[in-house]
Amino acid sequence: MAKTLYDKLWDAHLIKQRDDGSALIYIDRHIIHEVTSPQAFEGLRLAGREPWRLDTNIATPDHNVPTTVKERASGVAGIEDLVSRIQVTTLDDNCDEFGILEYAINDKRQGIVHVIGPESGACLPGMTVVCGDSHTATNGAVGALAYGIGTSEVEHVLATQCLVSKKMNNMLVKINGELSEGVTAKDVILAIIGEIGTAGGSGYAIEFGGQVIRDMSMEGRMTVCNMAIEAGARAGMVAVDQTTIDYVKGRPFAPTGNKWTQAVAAWQELHSDEAAEFDHVVELDGASIEPQVSWGTSPEMVVPVSGQVPDPATVSDPVKKEGIERALDYMGLKAGQAIQDIALDKVFIGSCTNSRIEDMRAAAQVVRGRKKAESIALAMVVPGSGLVKAQAEGEGLDKIFTDAGFEWREPGCSMCLAMNADKLGNGEHCASTSNRNFESRQGYGGRTHLVSPAMAAAAAIAGYFVDVREFTGDTS
Amino acid sequence: MKSFTAHKGLVAPMDRANVDTDMIIPKQFLKSIKRTGFGKNLFDESRYLDEGLPDQSCEGRSLNPDFPLNLARYQGASVLLARENFGCGSSREHAPWALDDYGFRSVIAASFADIFYNNCFKNGLLPVVLEPARMDQLFKEMYATQGYELAVDLHDQSVTTPGGDVFSFEVDEFRRQCLLEGLDDIDLTLQHADEIRAFEEQYKSHAPWVFGTIKGG
Numbered sequence: 176m177a178k179t180l181y182d183k184l185w186d187a188h189l190i191k192q193r194d195d196g197s198a199l200i201y202i203d204r205h206i207i208h209e210v211t212s213p214q215a216f217e218g219l220r221l222a223g224r225e226p227w228r229l230d231t232n233i234a235t236p237d238h239n240v241p242t243t244v245k246e247r248a249s250g251v252a253g254i255e256d257l258v259s260r261i262q263v264t265t266l267d268d269n270c271d272e273f274g275i276l277e278y279a280i281n282d283k284r285q286g287i288v289h290v291i292g293p294e295s296g297a298c299l300p301g302m303t304v305v306c307g308d309s310h311t312a313t314n315g316a317v318g319a320l321a322y323g324i325g326t327s328e329v330e331h332v333l334a335t336q337c338l339v340s341k342k343m344n345n346m347l348v349k350i351n352g353e354l355s356e357g358v359t360a361k362d363v364i365l366a367i368i369g370e371i372g373t374a375g376g377s378g379y380a381i382e383f384g385g386q387v388i389r390d391m392s393m394e395g396r397m398t399v400c401n402m403a404i405e406a407g408a409r410a411g412m413v414a415v416d417q418t419t420i421d422y423v424k425g426r427p428f429a430p431t432g433n434k435w436t437q438a439v440a441a442w443q444e445l446h447s448d449e450a451a452e453f454d455h456v457v458e459l460d461g462a463s464i465e466p467q468v469s470w471g472t473s474p475e476m477v478v479p480v481s482g483q484v485p486d487p488a489t490v491s492d493p494v495k496k497e498g499i500e501r502a503l504d505y506m507g508l509k510a511g512q513a514i515q516d517i518a519l520d521k522v523f524i525g526s527c528t529n530s531r532i533e534d535m536r537a538a539a540q541v542v543r544g545r546k547k548a549e550s551i552a553l554a555m556v557v558p559g560s561g562l563v564k565a566q567a568e569g570e571g572l573d574k575i576f577t578d579a580g581f582e583w584r585e586p587g588c589s590m591c592l593a594m595n596a597d598k599l600g601n602g603e604h605c606a607s608t609s610n611r612n613f614e615s616r617q618g619y620g621g622r623t624h625l626v627s628p629a630m631a632a633a634a635a636i637a638g639y640f641v642d643v644r645e646f647t648g649d650t651s
Numbered sequence: 652m653k654s655f656t657a658h659k660g661l662v663a664p665m666d667r668a669n670v671d672t673d674m675i676i677p678k679q680f681l682k683s684i685k686r687t688g689f690g691k692n693l694f695d696e697s698r699y700l701d702e703g704l705p706d707q708s709c710e711g712r713s714l715n716p717d718f719p720l721n722l723a724r725y726q727g728a729s730v731l732l733a734r735e736n737f738g739c740g741s742s743r744e745h746a747p748w749a750l751d752d753y754g755f756r757s758v759i760a761a762s763f764a765d766i767f768y769n770n771c772f773k774n775g776l777l778p779v780v781l782e783p784a785r786m787d788q789l790f791k792e793m794y795a796t797q798g799y800e801l802a803v804d805l806h807d808q809s810v811t812t813p814g815g816d817v818f819s820f821e822v823d824e825f826r827r828q829c830l831l832e833g834l835d836d837i838d839l840t841l842q843h844a845d846e847i848r849a850f851e852e853q854y855k856s857h858a859p860w861v862f863g864t865i866k867g868g
């Protein structure tokens with residue numbers, strides 16, 4: 176029978192199917208961070224259990240770590256926030272106690288969990304990958320079945336190397352044709368979410384396909400898969416092709432020699448069969464996608480940069496209408512206001528959506544030789560890992576940013592969710608390359624607008640949103 | 652694991668779509684390394700007028716007078732009514748921990764985000780999905796009636812209104828059993844330890860690159 180990519184990944188890891196629809200699924204890779212793991216380790220301890228396998232787990236602190244050079248200088252001891260420090264220390268202690276590999280706070284390989292997974296080659300095509308974090312879907316870009324789990328499941332995976340799951344339905348999101356110049360992976364996924372809504376993918380595993388995805392770099396595919404969860408799907412994935420294999424080759428945990436040859440042969444099968452059937456198919460025309468900007472408090476509240484904030488008066492569904500009114504009120508925007516008229520206070524370039532080398536380059540290209548607008552109080556660039564940071568510095572990108580008045584920071588989640596000191600002030604508008612624009616996500620009362628790295632960079636220079644395709648840097 | 656068989660209790664509303672996990676329990680409280688104590692910060696940003704901090708006492712903080720959970724009529728509520736896509740956003744299990752710690756036993760909504768839905772079962776909190784039209788009816792009745800209670804029965808898979816309407820709901824059989832009996836699902840899985848090992852052996856023989864590359868610290 177013809178199978179989808181998801182069917183193949185599922186079948187290859189199925190230990191036991193029960194009559195009631197639940198199944199025991201084998202997990203190949205488990206990534207751990209400090210926020211969702213302490214209670215899981217505590218559970219293991221209380222029950223006197225040991226991890227099932229050690230060579231499957233990899234841990235790093237990311238959510239709480241400070242990103243200023245000064246605070247980072249003395250490692251964990253330098254974290255000023257005591258509660259954050261305890262959480263990071265707890266991860267260190269748990270990894271020590273249970274014998275789990277950890278990229279600790281100032282290890283040059285430390286970074287955001289979803290960045291270090293593919294980067295280190297820990298997450299490979301064909302694997303099942305889980306992490307106590309919803310953006311685990313990022314790893315699906317390498318042709319893996321990757322999804323976020325809760326803390327009880329973190330404990331379950333540690334103890335058994337399995338999860339009890341129910342198979343999801345298959346959805347194909349196909350982006351046909353080509354993107355226009357200046358339109359990026361971030362715009363593609365925001366446009367998809369605008370189209371299907373934040374619950375559109377509920378109960379599905381989404382495969383992203385079509386010419387646009389095939390032409391996309393691995394970094395771009397990761398950006399797209401990253402936000403599958405904002406489309407309601409636990410897992411997003413892309414078929415393996417030569418781009419995938421070229422990306423994986425030579426990574427620290429990737430196979431070598433004979434094993435590499437054997438692995439590549441197996442990975443060639445990781446695509447949906449021609450005749451495979453999907454439960455739901457969504458198609459978009461790549462050429463019609465413009466740079467996107469979110470205006471509201473849900474990622475589906477997104478419009479092209481040339482557009483306007485919607486008018487609730489034109490919406491009939493009462494729950495939707497109220498949602499729009501509430502969002503306008505929270506965001507301090509007027510119905511019908513042009514996106515390009517929104518005054519911005521801060522710019523954040525980073526997060527597991529957009530903090531890989533290609534994102535740094537895209538932003539730097541816009542920034543090069545220009546200056547941050549006076550009205551922008553802070554423009555910060557936070558690379559996704561120590562390795563991304565080092566590579567960017569090797570290419571001189573840090574200099575481009577700092578010359579333009581941007582801050583160049585140490586790796587971590589940073590102002591994506593503001594668990595560390597990087598926060599928006601009450602009422603501040605931020606052009607952000609992260610994935611969630613929920614109320615207070617980036618700081619109490621903060622107002623987030625989701626955009627691509629190039630769009631964020633252009634906004635930092637202009638002081639307001641501009642269409643990066645027409646951006647000349649001339650703000651006079 | 653905590654069990655759930657049947658529960659009857661006072662109903663409170665969270666009457667908006669797409670209630671995300673940042674709303675249910677804001678991130679600053681995720682710094683805790685414990686599983687308990689999140690109830691006082693449930694819906695923190697809607698519930699209080701100031702910004703909540705971890706490890707802070709909530710006594711003396713000013714309450715948002717418009718937020719339902721602060722109204723006298725909803726004190727002691729243990730069943731929450733919600734709309735579409737409740738629990739969307741992050742995978743934080745702190746969200747069901749907070750609902751449970753506050754005293755909720757069941758959340759009834761038009762739909763749930765997948766990870767949140769899954770996490771509820773691990774914590775004896777029963778998520779119930781009813782059709783939007785039924786949700787409309789429940790919201791209407793609840794607003795109209797002080798002391799409105801609903802009976803949720805996992806055994807019969809039903810929700811019973813004070814007026815005697817009985818709505819049935821779907822739930823996976825495996826999850827239902829685990830919740831009814833309060834089974835420890837790690838124990839259940841470990842009963843299959845031999846099958847897991849056998850699976851690993853054959854898997855290792857055709858995908859050896861999956862094993863042995865990462866060395867514990």
Ligand code: SF4
Pocket residue numbers: 237238287288289308310526527528587588591592609610
């Ligand atoms: S960067 Fe943001 S979304 Fe990604 S793992 Fe960190 S906090 Fe979560």
